[in-house]
Amino acid sequence: MKKPMIGLEVHGYLETKEKLFCNCRNFHDMKLIKPNTNVCPVCTGQPGSKPMLPNKSAIDKLLQIGLMLGCKVNPVFLWQRKHYNWPDMPKGYQITISGAHSIPVAENGKFLGIRIREVHLEEDPAAWNPDKGTIDYNRSGAPLVEIVTEPDFTSSEQVQTWLKQLVLTLSYIKALNKDAGIKSDVNVNIKGLTVRTEIKNVNSITEIIKSIKSELRRHEKEKPIKQETRRWNSITEKTQLMRTKEEQADYRFIPDPDLPAIKINKQRVQDIKNKLPESPEEKLDKIIKKHKINPKDAEVLTQNLEIVELYEKVIKKINPKFALPWITTEWLSVLNHNKKTMKEVDINPQHIIELLKLLKENKITALAAKNILRKFIPKSFSPLKLAKSSEKISDKEKLLKIIHKIYKNNQKTIADYKAGNKQALNFLIGKIMQETNRRADYQVVREMLEKELK
Ligand code: ADP
Ligand code: ZN
Ligand code: MG
Numbered sequence: 001m002k003k004p005m006i007g008l009e010v011h012g013y014l015e016t017k018e019k020l021f022c023n024c025r026n027f028h029d030m031k032l033i034k035p036n037t038n039v040c041p042v043c044t045g046q047p048g049s050k051p052m053l054p055n056k057s058a059i060d061k062l063l064q065i066g067l068m069l070g071c072k073v074n075p076v077f078l079w080q081r082k083h084y085n086w087p088d089m090p091k092g093y094q095i096t097i098s099g100a101h102s103i104p105v106a107e108n109g110k111f112l113g114i115r116i117r118e119v120h121l122e123e124d125p126a127a128w129n130p131d132k133g134t135i136d137y138n139r140s141g142a143p144l145v146e147i148v149t150e151p152d153f154t155s156s157e158q159v160q161t162w163l164k165q166l167v168l169t170l171s172y173i174k175a176l177n178k179d180a181g182i183k184s185d186v187n188v189n190i191k192g193l194t195v196r197t198e199i200k201n202v203n204s205i206t207e208i209i210k211s212i213k214s215e216l217r218r219h220e221k222e223k224p225i226k227q228e229t230r231r232w233n234s235i236t237e238k239t240q241l242m243r244t245k246e247e248q249a250d251y252r253f254i255p256d257p258d259l260p261a262i263k264i265n266k267q268r269v270q271d272i273k274n275k276l277p278e279s280p281e282e283k284l285d286k287i288i289k290k291h292k293i294n295p296k297d298a299e300v301l302t303q304n305l306e307i308v309e310l311y312e313k314v315i316k317k318i319n320p321k322f323a324l325p326w327i328t329t330e331w332l333s334v335l336n337h338n339k340k341t342m343k344e345v346d347i348n349p350q351h352i353i354e355l356l357k358l359l360k361e362n363k364i365t366a367l368a369a370k371n372i373l374r375k376f377i378p379k380s381f382s383p384l385k386l387a388k389s390s391e392k393i394s395d396k397e398k399l400l401k402i403i404h405k406i407y408k409n410n411q412k413t414i415a416d417y418k419a420g421n422k423q424a425l426n427f428l429i430g431k432i433m434q435e436t437n438r439r440a441d442y443q444v445v446r447e448m449l450e451k452e453l454k
């Protein structure tokens with residue numbers, strides 16, 4: 001049986017205010033700050049510096065992740081030193097909970113059909129640029145979570161769906177920084193044909209998928225029977241040999257004498273468990289069943305925690321079906337058009353409620369509502385004031401005057417319509433909308449025009 005076996009060691013950035021062993025900030029968008037401006041003696045590994053006690057909120061987030069992935073949480077964590085000499089790690093070792101003598105933080109879980117072997121925590125090394133010889137310590141010491149799966153995946157497509165759902169789920173508990181992305185070691189072999197290759201440090205979901213496809217092709221062709229560690233070259237889109245099993249790195253793990261063991265009592269685990277928010281699947285289920293929203297639209301809503309939360313607030317006051325397209329179609333397209341995420345804009349759900357009420361009560365047209373929605377970037381406002389100037393015109397006398405004015409200037413279009421070109425009617429309606437600043441009542445205008453043109 002020639003079935004691919006794929007296992008992942010996924011690393012993600014924990015969403016915390018501070019780094020793991022010092023009070024430097026835990027930035028996610030490194031492009032925003034100058035190199036080496038977010039550093040201290042601890043995270044630059046100065047001789048004699050000692051780590052502070054580990055960031056409590058990082059430990060809490062880690063426990064949340066373990067529980068969300070259905071793992072059993074262990075009562076004691078031990079910190080270990082993982083030794084290696086590399087420019088990104090000046091103190092000569094990385095502090096980690098994983099390693100030779102370690103007890104995993106959490107183990108034996110299952111997430112969407114894939115068994116989770118264990119969950120770990122470690123500090124991120126600095127960023128070394130081998131071409132320039134420069135090192136940036138801004139992210140050095142940031143808390144990284146490591147999630148190790150069993151080799152249960154059988155295709156790259158399955159890995160892709162699973163990873164996307166993993167990132168989404170962990171962003172729901174605000175434990176993982178979605179924008180910081182993930183990196184992963186990817187283990188691949190073909191059962192009964194080849195021996196496992198480990199591809200180190202692949203940088204995004206897209207590259208992970210490419211690396212699996214490429215490596216499976218290589219396994220089919222070369223049928224490797226020696227265990228190897230390889231690196232991914234995203235330019236050639238092929239893996240390259242780093243080392244064979246015999247030259248496997250020896251990290252000389254020892255317990256870190258500067259850090260006490262962390263004891264996790266049952267109550268802390270229970271408290272975190274009780275407070276775990278809904279997962280994307282639970283939200284999806286609720287949106288479909290409770291609010292009777294079709295699965296496709298519910299899926300669009302739940303792809304983003306901030307969007308589904310906005311929707312849930314809006315439908316406290318507005319009929320869910322009525323509100324739906326205004327979030328899934330209109331609001332999302334406003335965000336996309338402006339290339340903004342919910343985190344980058346300041347939206348008060350109350351303002352959307354007011355807007356939809358005006359629309360529902362027929363005080364403004366749908367077009368006017370769309371117009372106001374566009375103005376909600378970067379910050380929403382109460383649409384009640386604006387509504388006055390965009391009040392809907394349904395008064396027939398008023399409309400008739402406008403229609404006659406449009407007639408005068410569009411004689412040819414009218415002739416076209418009379419000659420059978422139905423499109424011409426829409427053109428005329430468009431002109432009237434333009435003339436009234438989109439305030440004319442569409443239905444009324446249409447009926448009037450049809451009657452007039454007979
Ligand atoms: P190592 O310590 O060498 O990294 P582990 O046994 O801890 O090896 O496994 C690490 C990862 O390798 C896990 O994600 C696991 O699922 C994966 N893995 C183990 N055996 C295989 C295999 N035969 N094929 C694919 N992946 C595997
Ligand atoms: Zn620091
Ligand atoms: Mg490994």
